[in-house]
Amino acid sequence: METQYGFDVVVNRRNTNCGRWDTMDKKYGKSDMIHLGVADMDFKAPEEIRNALHDVLDMGVLGYTDLSDKFFISIQRWYKKQYNMDIPREWIVFCPRINIASSISVETYTEKGDGVIMHTPAYGPLQNAILKNGRRMLASPLKKNGERFEMDFEYMESLVDEHTKMMIMCNPHNPTGRAWTKEELVQAADFCKKHDLILFTDEIHGDLMKAGVKHQTALSVSEDINDRLILASSPTKTFNIPGVIVSYMIIPNEKLRNIIEADIDRIGMHNPTIFAVTAVEKAYTECDDWYEAVKKYIDDNETFTREFFAEHFPEFHIYPREGTYLLWFDYKKTGLNEQQMEEWFLEKANVSVYMGSVFGEAGNGYIRLNIASPRSMLEEAYNRMLKVWKDW
Numbered sequence: 001m002e003t004q005y006g007f008d009v010v011v012n013r014r015n016t017n018c019g020r021w022d023t024m025d026k027k028y029g030k031s032d033m034i035h036l037g038v039a040d041m042d043f044k045a046p047e048e049i050r051n052a053l054h055d056v057l058d059m060g061v062l063g064y065t066d067l068s069d070k071f072f073i074s075i076q077r078w079y080k081k082q083y084n085m086d087i088p089r090e091w092i093v094f095c096p097r098i099n100i101a102s103s104i105s106v107e108t109y110t111e112k113g114d115g116v117i118m119h120t121p122a123y124g125p126l127q128n129a130i131l132k133n134g135r136r137m138l139a140s141p142l143k144k145n146g147e148r149f150e151m152d153f154e155y156m157e158s159l160v161d162e163h164t165k166m167m168i169m170c171n172p173h174n175p176t177g178r179a180w181t182k183e184e185l186v187q188a189a190d191f192c193k194k195h196d197l198i199l200f201t202d203e204i205h206g207d208l209m210k211a212g213v214k215h216q217t218a219l220s221v222s223e224d225i226n227d228r229l230i231l232a233s234s235p236t237k238t239f240n241i242p243g244v245i246v247s248y249m250i251i252p253n254e255k256l257r258n259i260i261e262a263d264i265d266r267i268g269m270h271n272p273t274i275f276a277v278t279a280v281e282k283a284y285t286e287c288d289d290w291y292e293a294v295k296k297y298i299d300d301n302e303t304f305t306r307e308f309f310a311e312h313f314p315e316f317h318i319y320p321r322e323g324t325y326l327l328w329f330d331y332k333k334t335g336l337n338e339q340q341m342e343e344w345f346l347e348k349a350n351v352s353v354y355m356g357s358v359f360g361e362a363g364n365g366y367i368r369l370n371i372a373s374p375r376s377m378l379e380e381a382y383n384r385m386l387k388v389w390k391d392w
């Protein structure tokens with residue numbers, strides 16, 4: 001039982017316009033379904049953040065807000081503490097959301113019709129950053145090497161033509177949970193250099209690593225890659241504050257930075273919300289213990305899940321999770337197709353997860369399950385599933 005931070009407490013998030021619970025209830029026409037799909041945590045954010053946001057509200061005037069010195073210093077502190085990296089302040093560019101950062105980066109650094117390489121299966125909004133901006137998505141399915149999903153450099157080579165301008169990476173990778181190693185990142189960086197591609201890397205899950213696995217940020221790869229690197233990150237996944245809406249990019253190359261800053265300014269996205277700056281300052285400077293504890297709780301949830309599935313659902317294969325709080329299951333051995341699998345979850349068990357096809361064709365035969373919930377909730381979900389397993 002976890003008592004210090006309340007991770008075991010089930011918080012009723014319904015009737016709060018909650019994306020994970022209310023929107024999914026509406027989608028499936030249910031009011032008592034357990035939702036393990038949307039990627040936020042069911043845990044309360046650290047008390048330090050919540051108290052500071054109370055203070056913001058108590059002042060009472062909810063006016064326009066600007067970035068503070070501490071906003072930058074906090075990000076610099078975090079990178080120094082977690083990754084032993086010194087990030088020059090001027091490299092940091094505020095952006096409200098990573099989903100905006102990815103879309104605006106594609107729009108800014110490529111032209112309509114250009115090709116952008118994307119590893120699949122892939123988080124939907126990263127795909128949309130390419131597709132909805134009228135660029136060509138050059139999908140490069142990750143290939144399996146034993147238990148590992150890996151980038152297929154040979155195939156990536158075959159995708160490149162003179163209109164290929166960018167590669168988008170997700171590190172650690174949503175949905176497979178892979179964390180790219182230094183060697184893989186060096187190879188990716190070399191590939192981008194060889195073909196003169198901008199490298200956009202979404203590292204929003206980078207702080208949420210499994211014990212024993214180190215997050216390799218693309219920033220640590222080589223000076224070389226920094227010239228063409230757009231890194232996007234945020235404390236929102238790490239500290240479960242995505243509703244605050246805040247993220248940032250780290251862009252070492254001044255020219256690339258100036259262009260995107262001008263674009264952010266052009267579309268009027270330069271002010272953070274009144275909560276954003278305070279949340280980042282607190283998260284990155286005063287919540288280290290909560291952060292260590294939440295990672296441990298997630299790791300233990302993984303162990304619990306693996307044990308449950310090994311005992312009751314051996315037909316499911318769970319891939320190794322190196323980072324994120326998402327587990328990637330291969331269900332092909334069950335012999336069920338996606339429609340049947342979904343029926344089991346939604347109609348029989350009353351539990352929702354993300355079907356793999358949400359992440360594109362390469363996701364067929366898989367599901368993604370979010371384990372960042374109180375253990376009792378996972379237990380109830382898995383027992384619901386067990387009760388009706390093969391009940392047809």
Ligand SMILES: Cc1ncc(COP(=O)(O)O)c(C=O)c1O
Nearest residue numbers: 039097098099123174202204247
């Ligand atoms: C890989 C990845 N990038 C970005 C986001 C969303 O980030 P933001 O809320 O800052 O747009 C998510 C959320 O699930 C994600 O998994």
